[in-house]
Amino acid sequence: MSVLKKKRHVSKKNKKDWRKHCDIKDVEDFLEDQRLEERLGKFDAKPDSELFVVDTEGADRVEDVKTEIAISVKPRSAKERKRQNIQEIPKCYEILLPTSKVQDPNAKRNILNPVGFKPTALSKITEKRRAQKGILEKKVEIARKNRKIALSKKKKLKQIRNTFDTDLWGATIPEAKGIPSSLCDEFVPPEAQLHNVLPERRLRPKPPPPKTVVTRAAVDVPHPGISYNPSFKEHQELLQDVVQHEQKMMKRQAHLRRVTTGMFKKVTQQEKENQWQEEMSVGLSKPHNPAQDSDPETDNEYKAVNPPVRNKKKDHKARRKQKEMLQEKERLKRLKVEKKKITDLYKLRQLQSSISKSELRQTEERLKREAKRSEASISALPALNAHKVPRKEPDFVDPQQLTGDLRKTTSTGNLLRDRYESLQRRGALAAAKLMMKKKKRVKSYFKAGHKVTDQDVERFLTRRKATK
Structure with missing residues (x-):
């Protein structure tokens, strides 16, 4: 059973309230449809031949005709195809053609050619x-x-100079740099000389040449899968790129969690107290228990604290066996060393080849690294400050939000922020760091009055607890 909502009566005294509380959606939809008909033309005015196609022949007959036409028509050469396409309008100029069906309101407009177009x-x-x-x-x-x-x-500029009266090293003379002749002395330190130079001729360090921004594209060409009506293949390619990016970010977050939070074990308060008690009692003597001192089986026996040890001497046979064993052990050790020397001599060629291969591999890797660094330095951004340029996150539109109509599309990003980050990525602006400002806690007070009830006070208290 549907519940009927109570009709809300709102004041429509002013124009602002009238616009706020009036539903004019049906009027806007009607005007939008009317504009669309003006652009594309009305369906009532179009003939049936443009709207419908009557199939008078069967599918088999059409296929037979197609095969006959394909056999009869000879393949054209590239030259003939180019000549046939000359009459067609290029696709790059199709966007300049008018698509609107709206007629010119001024039917008697004079078409004026630009100056110099045709001699009058x-x-x-x-x-x-x-x-x-x-x-x-x-x-x-x-x-x-x-x-x-x-x-x-x-x-005159190309003529060879015949006089050689200019001093190539004259620029290094202190007088040429603006230092007064009275200070051009070896006893005057360079700091004092620099202090007395005129400001416009001060010896300042030469700044590095600025990187040109012209070489980088002002607007990056977006992926075709971002379109409001993309093809299935392009949309799936973009989806795979976004999935790989998200997997990389998830892997990085898991690594950070593993090396920070995951390294520490969570224990309860009771376990923590037990561990602390056990650590603090290490090295302390155990408490004396008199019940463990008396043993009923050995009460009548006498046991010395340090029992006597018998000095059992080895005979000649045992000493000889021990000596022979040590000699055999030493002989086997020497034999192993000699055998290793012989095997190392045979391995010299193999070792030399492995060393040469490793050196060759290291040189190739070094050359690759140097080439990579040189390429990166050519296209590198100028170091305007210490912050890094933010990377562009991949854009993606959910398949459920895809629509084939431009009127129903929703904006996914901020155009101003996109242009600002584009200038940073091209090196025109210095990369900025996002500074999060702390929001000030605004204290709320309850204004007492004669109209305040207990329910209002309870509602205010619950809202205050929820915000905390």
Whole structure:
């Protein structure tokens, strides 16, 4: 059984309240459909031939005709195909063609060509008058004269200098750098010389050349799977890239959890107290228990604290056996060392080949690393500050949110933030670190009044506990 909601009566005194509480969705949908019909045309005005196709032949007959046409038509050459495509409009210019069906409101609009597009009758008359007066000939003469002057300047620049009176090392002289001649002395330290140089000629360190931002694309070409109506293959490729990225991030988080939180064992409070008591009592003597001192079986027997030890001497046979055993052990040890020397001599060639292979592998790896570093340095961003440039996260649209209509698409990112990060990735702006500011805790007070009830007080207290 459906529950009927109570109708809410809202004041519509002002225009703002009227707009807020009035449902005009049906009007907006009607206007949107009307605009769409203006752009694409009405279905009532279109003929049936554009909307429907009547199949007068069977599928088998169509296939037979297709095969006959394919056999009869000869394959065209590339030259013929190019000539046939000359008449067609290129795809790069299709976006410039008008797609709207809305007619021009001003039917009597004069179509004006740009200046210089086509000579008019008046322009032909003026050019004829100028040619008779000699104005055009004068312009041609001035242009020819300017070209001669430019060529003469280029020739002068290319001429070899015959005088060698310039000092190549003159720039290193202190006077050339702006240091006064009174301070050009070996007893004056360079700090004092630099202090007395004029500010505009101060010896400042030369900054590194700036990296050009022109080589990097201003707008990165997005993956085709981000489109509002992508193909299945492109969408699956993008999905695999996002899955790999997420797996990498999950693996990194698991590693951090394993080396930080997972290294420590969780114990209860009772186990912690027992461990502390056991650690603190290490080295202390155990408490004396008199019940363990008396043994009923050995009460009448006498036991010395240090019982006597019998000095049993070895006979000659035992000493001889011990000596022979030591000699045999020493002989086997020497025999093993000699055998290892012989095997090492045979292994010299193998060792030499393994060493040469390892050296060759190390040189190849070093060259690869150097090439990689050089490539990275060419395309590296300028070090504007100590912060790293944020990496671009892969965008992805859930298959349930995909729609074939641009009007129903929802924005997934912030355009301003995207442009800002793009400037950072291209090196135009310094990478910034996100600083999280602490939110100030705003204290809430209860304003007492004669209209306040107990339910209002309880509601305020519960809300305050929930926020804490």
